[in-house]
Amino acid sequence: MERETIPAIAQELALEPTIQAPKVSPLSAPMDAALQGAVLVLIQFDICEEIRLDELRRIFGVRTVQAPSFKHPTPGYVRYERPPVVETIEPLVLESGERLDAQVKYYDYGVLSVVFELPFSGDWDTLVRLSSRWVWDTDFTSFATKIARQKLERAAPALVKPYDEWLHEDYFIFHVRDVVGNPSAADLLALEGQRIAQVVRGETALLSEGERQEILQSRISYYPNDLAVIGWNGAFIYDSASGAETAIQLLEYANSQLLEFRHYDDLLTRQLAGVYDFLEHGGTSVWTRWRTARAASKLHTVLLDVTELTERVDNAIKFLSDMFSARLYKLAAAKVGVPDYKDLVNQKLHTAEDLYRFMVDQFHQSRAFILELMVVIILIIDLVYLFKGYKPI
Numbered sequence: 001m002e003r004e005t006i007p008a009i010a011q012e013l014a015l016e017p018t019i020q021a022p023k024v025s026p027l028s029a030p031m032d033a034a035l036q037g038a039v040l041v042l043i044q045f046d047i048c049e050e051i052r053l054d055e056l057r058r059i060f061g062v063r064t065v066q067a068p069s070f071k072h073p074t075p076g077y078v079r080y081e082r083p084p085v086v087e088t089i090e091p092l093v094l095e096s097g098e099r100l101d102a103q104v105k106y107y108d109y110g111v112l113s114v115v116f117e118l119p120f121s122g123d124w125d126t127l128v129r130l131s132s133r134w135v136w137d138t139d140f141t142s143f144a145t146k147i148a149r150q151k152l153e154r155a156a157p158a159l160v161k162p163y164d165e166w167l168h169e170d171y172f173i174f175h176v177r178d179v180v181g182n183p184s185a186a187d188l189l190a191l192e193g194q195r196i197a198q199v200v201r202g203e204t205a206l207l208s209e210g211e212r213q214e215i216l217q218s219r220i221s222y223y224p225n226d227l228a229v230i231g232w233n234g235a236f237i238y239d240s241a242s243g244a245e246t247a248i249q250l251l252e253y254a255n256s257q258l259l260e261f262r263h264y265d266d267l268l269t270r271q272l273a274g275v276y277d278f279l280e281h282g283g284t285s286v287w288t289r290w291r292t293a294r295a296a297s298k299l300h301t302v303l304l305d306v307t308e309l310t311e312r313v314d315n316a317i318k319f320l321s322d323m324f325s326a327r328l329y330k331l332a333a334a335k336v337g338v339p340d341y342k343d344l345v346n347q348k349l350h351t352a353e354d355l356y357r358f359m360v361d362q363f364h365q366s367r368a369f370i371l372e373l374m375v376v377i378i379l380i381i382d383l384v385y386l387f388k389g390y391k392p393i
Contacts, residue, residue, distance in 0.1 A: 038117055043168065050161070052108075053108050104151055112151075120176075200230075228247050268349065299352060
């Protein structure tokens with residue numbers, strides 16, 4: 001998952017992915033296949049500072065995301081503070097003949113998510129090969145970029161401070177809802193732990209015992225017959241369609257958080273570099289410290305903006321009484337790297353606050369020095385006139 005630079009002038013594209021005549025999918029299999037489920041690809045872009053969702057709904061006339069289903073019938077639930085706007089678009093057909101359903105989701109904190117989904121039916125070896133081909137050999141980012149550029153031409157009035165360069169994150173979710181024999185999570189891990197680990201990593205080669213254990217230790221279950229194994233760029237979910245819905249939404253949310261904190265980290269890095277350059281090239285001399293007031297004010301504005309935006313991202317989703325979903329989110333966030341980038345952002349915020357206080361102190365010292373110098377000059381003038389025998393008017 002690396003930073004993606006999107007040219008400001010996009011190549012002229014059709015409004016939707018080209019729809020080809022359906023071919024026989026290499027994933028087709030009899031209905032009594034060992035595995036039944038779906039594979040999802042999440043491609044997310046950080047496109048602007050904020051998306052006005054009410055304005056976007058008026059433009060597209062689309063629905064908001066439905067409330068997720070829950071693991072147990074208690075009153076606890078997961079709730080979006082401002083549910084993303086969801087738009088269903090035309091399916092994408094790959095050269096292989098695979099036909100993927102597609103959705104675009106718009107989050108109020110400036111993230112656009114393109115979701116591709118392919119129904120799956122086959123055996124474990126087929127799933128392992130599919131995961132490797134999609135993770136390493138299929139450029140879903142380019143497909144998603146085209147879709148995002150097309151959609152944002154209409155959505156432009158709803159975007160606040162759009163970015164010229166976009167960061168992106170991709171994530172793969174392999175959802176198996178039915179396995180022949182309906183094994184428990186423990187039995188499934190014992191029988192197919194190696195191939196589950198391969199699917200999560202997108203590897204066709206057998207993994208070492210240490211790597212397999214590393215992957216499988218990031219697992220979580222609520223009932224005996226459900227399982228989620230979460231990796232840094234892919235996850236395996238064994239659950240019913242309704243049961244997997246919450247896990248999929250939380251994985252999507254965690255990746256959008258990672259994207260936002262990457263953006264804030266990059267923004268603060270640039271701002272701090274600019275401040276260091278200013279201070280290094282005369283910003284601390286007595287006669288140029290007056291300029292530090294403007295530089296300090298700009299830095300403080302950035303601090304307030306980042307603080308506000310990070311709070312909005314942190315508070316975008318609420319866990320009320322549903323401790324399992326909270327633990328699932330915590331595991332997902334940790335695996336994709338949200339806490340690491342959040343710590344980097346917080347450290348740079350503290351550094352920026354220290355620099356802001358230092359620059360303000362420097363400005364106050366310079367102002368005091370100039371005032372004292374003016375007083376001394378006035379006294380000298382008075383003394384000169386006094387010794388000459390007359391006083392200034």
